[in-house]
Amino acid sequence: MAFRYQRLTRALLDDIQKGRWQAGDMLPSVRQLMQRLQLSRATVLHALGELEAQGWVEAQPRRGYFVNPRPAKAPTATPSSLEAAPRLLSIDDVVHDVMLKGAAFDLLPAESRFDAKPPAIELLHRAISRAMRHTKGAQHQHYEDPAGLPELRDTLAHRLRQQGCTSQAADIVVTHGCQHALLLALKSCTQPGDVVAVESPGYFGTLQLLQELGLKVLELPCDPATGLNPADVAKALTQWPITALVLTPSFATPTGALMPLEARLALAALAKQHRLTLIEDHIYAELSFSSAPLPPMLALAPEHTLLCSSFSKSLSRDLRLGYVAGPAFTKRLAQLKQITSLASNRLIEQGLDEFIRRGDYDRHLRREQQSLRVQRNALLDLLAQHFSDCHHRVPDGGLCLWLNLEPELDTLALYQRARQEGIMITPGPMFTSQQGLYRHCLRLSFAHPWSGPRRQALARLRVLVDGLKRGGKSEI
Amino acid sequence: MAFRYQRLTRALLDDIQKGRWQAGDMLPSVRQLMQRLQLSRATVLHALGELEAQGWVEAQPRRGYFVNPRPAKAPTATPSSLEAAPRLLSIDDVVHDVMLKGAAFDLLPAESRFDAKPPAIELLHRAISRAMRHTKGAQHQHYEDPAGLPELRDTLAHRLRQQGCTSQAADIVVTHGCQHALLLALKSCTQPGDVVAVESPGYFGTLQLLQELGLKVLELPCDPATGLNPADVAKALTQWPITALVLTPSFATPTGALMPLEARLALAALAKQHRLTLIEDHIYAELSFSSAPLPPMLALAPEHTLLCSSFSKSLSRDLRLGYVAGPAFTKRLAQLKQITSLASNRLIEQGLDEFIRRGDYDRHLRREQQSLRVQRNALLDLLAQHFSDCHHRVPDGGLCLWLNLEPELDTLALYQRARQEGIMITPGPMFTSQQGLYRHCLRLSFAHPWSGPRRQALARLRVLVDGLKRGGKSEI
Numbered sequence: 018m019a020f021r022y023q024r025l026t027r028a029l030l031d032d033i034q035k036g037r038w039q040a041g042d043m044l045p046s047v048r049q050l051m052q053r054l055q056l057s058r059a060t061v062l063h064a065l066g067e068l069e070a071q072g073w074v075e076a077q078p079r080r081g082y083f084v085n086p087r088p089a090k091a092p093t094a095t096p097s098s099l100e101a102a103p104r105l106l107s108i109d110d111v112v113h114d115v116m117l118k119g120a121a122f123d124l125l126p127a128e129s130r131f132d133a134k135p136p137a138i139e140l141l142h143r144a145i146s147r148a149m150r151h152t153k154g155a156q157h158q159h160y161e162d163p164a165g166l167p168e169l170r171d172t173l174a175h176r177l178r179q180q181g182c183t184s185q186a187a188d189i190v191v192t193h194g195c196q197h198a199l200l201l202a203l204k205s206c207t208q209p210g211d212v213v214a215v216e217s218p219g220y221f222g223t224l225q226l227l228q229e230l231g232l233k234v235l236e237l238p239c240d241p242a243t244g245l246n247p248a249d250v251a252k253a254l255t256q257w258p259i260t261a262l263v264l265t266p267s268f269a270t271p272t273g274a275l276m277p278l279e280a281r282l283a284l285a286a287l288a289k290q291h292r293l294t295l296i297e298d299h300i301y302a303e304l305s306f307s308s309a310p311l312p313p314m315l316a317l318a319p320e321h322t323l324l325c326s327s328f329s330k331s332l333s334r335d336l337r338l339g340y341v342a343g344p345a346f347t348k349r350l351a352q353l354k355q356i357t358s359l360a361s362n363r364l365i366e367q368g369l370d371e372f373i374r375r376g377d378y379d380r381h382l383r384r385e386q387q388s389l390r391v392q393r394n395a396l397l398d399l400l401a402q403h404f405s406d407c408h409h410r411v412p413d414g415g416l417c418l419w420l421n422l423e424p425e426l427d428t429l430a431l432y433q434r435a436r437q438e439g440i441m442i443t444p445g446p447m448f449t450s451q452q453g454l455y456r457h458c459l460r461l462s463f464a465h466p467w468s469g470p471r472r473q474a475l476a477r478l479r480v481l482v483d484g485l486k487r488g489g490k491s492e493i
Numbered sequence: 494m495a496f497r498y499q500r501l502t503r504a505l506l507d508d509i510q511k512g513r514w515q516a517g518d519m520l521p522s523v524r525q526l527m528q529r530l531q532l533s534r535a536t537v538l539h540a541l542g543e544l545e546a547q548g549w550v551e552a553q554p555r556r557g558y559f560v561n562p563r564p565a566k567a568p569t570a571t572p573s574s575l576e577a578a579p580r581l582l583s584i585d586d587v588v589h590d591v592m593l594k595g596a597a598f599d600l601l602p603a604e605s606r607f608d609a610k611p612p613a614i615e616l617l618h619r620a621i622s623r624a625m626r627h628t629k630g631a632q633h634q635h636y637e638d639p640a641g642l643p644e645l646r647d648t649l650a651h652r653l654r655q656q657g658c659t660s661q662a663a664d665i666v667v668t669h670g671c672q673h674a675l676l677l678a679l680k681s682c683t684q685p686g687d688v689v690a691v692e693s694p695g696y697f698g699t700l701q702l703l704q705e706l707g708l709k710v711l712e713l714p715c716d717p718a719t720g721l722n723p724a725d726v727a728k729a730l731t732q733w734p735i736t737a738l739v740l741t742p743s744f745a746t747p748t749g750a751l752m753p754l755e756a757r758l759a760l761a762a763l764a765k766q767h768r769l770t771l772i773e774d775h776i777y778a779e780l781s782f783s784s785a786p787l788p789p790m791l792a793l794a795p796e797h798t799l800l801c802s803s804f805s806k807s808l809s810r811d812l813r814l815g816y817v818a819g820p821a822f823t824k825r826l827a828q829l830k831q832i833t834s835l836a837s838n839r840l841i842e843q844g845l846d847e848f849i850r851r852g853d854y855d856r857h858l859r860r861e862q863q864s865l866r867v868q869r870n871a872l873l874d875l876l877a878q879h880f881s882d883c884h885h886r887v888p889d890g891g892l893c894l895w896l897n898l899e900p901e902l903d904t905l906a907l908y909q910r911a912r913q914e915g916i917m918i919t920p921g922p923m924f925t926s927q928q929g930l931y932r933h934c935l936r937l938s939f940a941h942p943w944s945g946p947r948r949q950a951l952a953r954l955r956v957l958v959d960g961l962k963r964g965g966k967s968e969i
Contacts, residue, residue, distance in 0.1 A: 157811050
């Protein structure tokens with residue numbers, strides 16, 4: 018219990034319990050706490066969120082955090098007699114709803130999309146169709162090697178070597194996307210009941226997997242600019258029996274953070290020293306706006322890393338092809354692939370492999386990086402216009418940034434309000450397992466061009482935020 | 494502990510322990526035990542296998558079962574100083590090896606296949622290519638509904654209704670094949686530590702899943718002709734807290750058994766009475782040689798059944814598209830699909846849906862059923878020619894039959910011997926978690942035409958069997 022935010026939580030709580038601040042008192046502002054204690058905004062908000070979750074303080078619109086009368090009582094739920102819309106009952110429901118709407122990285126649900134199919138997808142589909150036409154033999158009659166098409170694994174290994182890894186085709190298992198890769202990675206190195214550390218805020222799919230696999234989660238605070246702090250990891254390792262650490266060193270969702278090289282090196286050293294398995298979510302790494310990407314953890318601690326990735330963020334969400342690379346776990350990974358889904362679709366693998374080998378994927382990536390940079394900049398302009406009072410960092414890659422609304426704003430309520438108008442958001446609480454955390458935060462994606470309807474949706478979101486503030490908090 | 498085979502095991506053991514049979518004595522023959530005790534061959538072999546596994550008796554070539562000197566000692570492994578080939582260490586390794594060779598349903602590994610691509614696969618591939626060409630919008634930019642393409646789910650529900658179910662699209666979740674469907678089904682209705690009953694002998698993929706999910710397995714004897722006996726299930730339910738029963742009522746692997754209607758009705762009643770969840774592996778059901786297929790368990794006990802299937806056995810192993818239908822579990826299934834792999838490949842789904850809706854799938858099935866019947870008959874002829882001394886049943890559908898070699902034959906040794914000559918078999922021990930069971934059994938598939946090389950492989954297998962018998966038993 019000795020992360021910075023935890024120390025701050027305890028210090029503030031101490032002051033409340035000793036009567037320094039009493040019921041109705043306003044706590045120092047976030048800015049004051051940051052300056053006075055030399056802490057990051059993330060740390061301060063983390064601590065205040067914790068206190069709010071425990072019922073000690075309450076955020077008030079446009080004012081700040083106020084101490085609650087004690088004993089803090091759980092509010093009694095009074096079901097409305099006329100519930101117009103079905104209510105979302107849990108974060109899992111929100112995730113399911115967002116997925117169902119095809120809106121994980123958009124303000125608009127899938128049915129209202131209007132972007133055209135880019136030439137690269139045309140080329141990819143042609144390559145897959147060619148693979149289908151050229152199949153002469155009885156390929157449909159037998160299952161692919163569970164580990165995946167050897168040629169594609171070779172191509173993937175080649176790409177990883179270009180990023181500084183020593184990967185071979187034999188180290189790689191092809192999966193049905195990155196989520197499936199994370200499943201295999203987690204199962205290959207943990208047993209139910211093990212402690213797994215994750216980034217906070219972090220990817221909701223990882224949290225769901227941990228719950229599903231009966232693993233204990235330890236959330237480590239993640240700076241929106243630089244990601245995990247190795248000192249926090251080191252401290253956690255002395256306190257808890259951590260088996261694995263799931264992290265996204267490059268352009269993590271939801272923050273877009275990029276771990277600097279020194280932090281990566283320090284983490285690699287920790288992994289070796291403590292025999293800690295790093296599960297590296299690499300899915301956004303090829304979406305870097307800088308010309309010199311940082312080496313993945315797999316390059317720095319190969320024996321202790323399971324790198325998970327897919328083509329869903331960089332090429333097509335619909336391809337359902339990912340991979341996991343972990344030289345120390347290969348046999349177990351292939352076995353888990355076979356047990357969970359037997360094999361992959363070879364024709365898709367062949368088409369993708371041809372697409373990559375012809376250089377079409379790299380050409381597509383360069384265009385995609387440019388488009389994303391343009392779209393990020395357009396989002397920054399829109400934020401300056403509509404959300405100038407809200408804090409965020411400027412990510413140098415990936416698909417999203419992390420918007421801090423005023424502490425009292427409840428983005429779960431905003432989610433429900435926006436949804437009624439056909440606008441989809443991914444509210445902060447989706448990215449943590451700790452109740453009450455990140456309630457005022459929002460992931461915003463720049464995965465799509467800022468066409469008229471998306472601009473309007475963002476402008477409208479501002480109006481909804483203001484409306485919520487006037488109307489006060491509402492519960493999920 | 495009161496199945497017929499268990500009672501026989503105990504009775505025989507009792508006789509041995511009381512000295513009625515002593516070290517070196519020969520037990521009554523399988524045929525004698527069958528006639529004397531009015532038991533099926535499967536039951537007697539099950540019991541003798543159990544005694545052999547426990548070290549009480551030993552099978553001797555062409556003679557029978559002999560009582561071992563006591564105390565039965567585990568043989569000391571003496572590693573050979575010159576091991577020419579790597580040894581297979583476990584059943585999991587055999588499964589992996591078979592999968593790697595693409596030989597799950599063939600005597601020949603994938604690389605030596607010569608069958609041409611049938612017209613139906615050509616049509617299917619064209620339909621998928623059409624789906625790719627006709628994608629105009631930004632489909633690649635968002636994830637499919639985790640439950641799968643609504644149109645395809647509608648088509649699948651329609652097919653299930655034709656089989657007597659009341660399914661709707663909303664009851665169905667599309668998966669990456671039947672193995673993935675079984676994973677979701679098991680996870681949706683069990684917790685680690687629960688007892689799950691399965692058929693014995695039964696599908697190895699189910700056994701692997703149970704182990705992976707931390708579930709306890711209870712193997713119920715499965716008659717090669719009629720499958721599970723509801724009386725055995727009823728008895729087991731009074732003795733153990735069984736959460737789910739995984740079964741393949743139509744043309745189970747490895748036996749090809751078909752559960753009669755009365756047994757299905759009795760099982761449906763048991764499921765309702767005991768709130769037992771039936772996980773129905775439906776993957777071979779459309780490969781029936783009879784004109785009137787029996788209703789699936791989903792039609793008879795809809796609230797207690799999770800039907801799992803795919804197109805891998807009936808159309809293409811490479812498609813990687815399956816589904817699970819369970820009206821009582823739909824929400825949980827969709828959530829598990831999302832957690833384990835996010836979504837499916839919509840273009841494949843669209844192509845398959847068009848293929849089914851145009852009637853191409855049904856035309857293909859009719860041709861396939863005819864071909865399989867011809868291939869089964871050819872296998873029966875070949876067995877009469879080469880294995881006339883071995884017992885088997887004649888399945889009325891599916892892809893395989895279950896060959897009983899002489900009790901002393903070790904098919905794991907045969908597996909290794911055959912593999913050296915490029916012949917792949919699926920030995921009996923792959924289909925049970927109980928050590929020593931089905932060592933003398935073999936699954937033979939008629940999924941492929943009996944072309945010259947496959948005929949030669951089967952003839953050669955006979956020679957290898959005889960060689961093994963002369964050479965005595967060899968350990969895996």
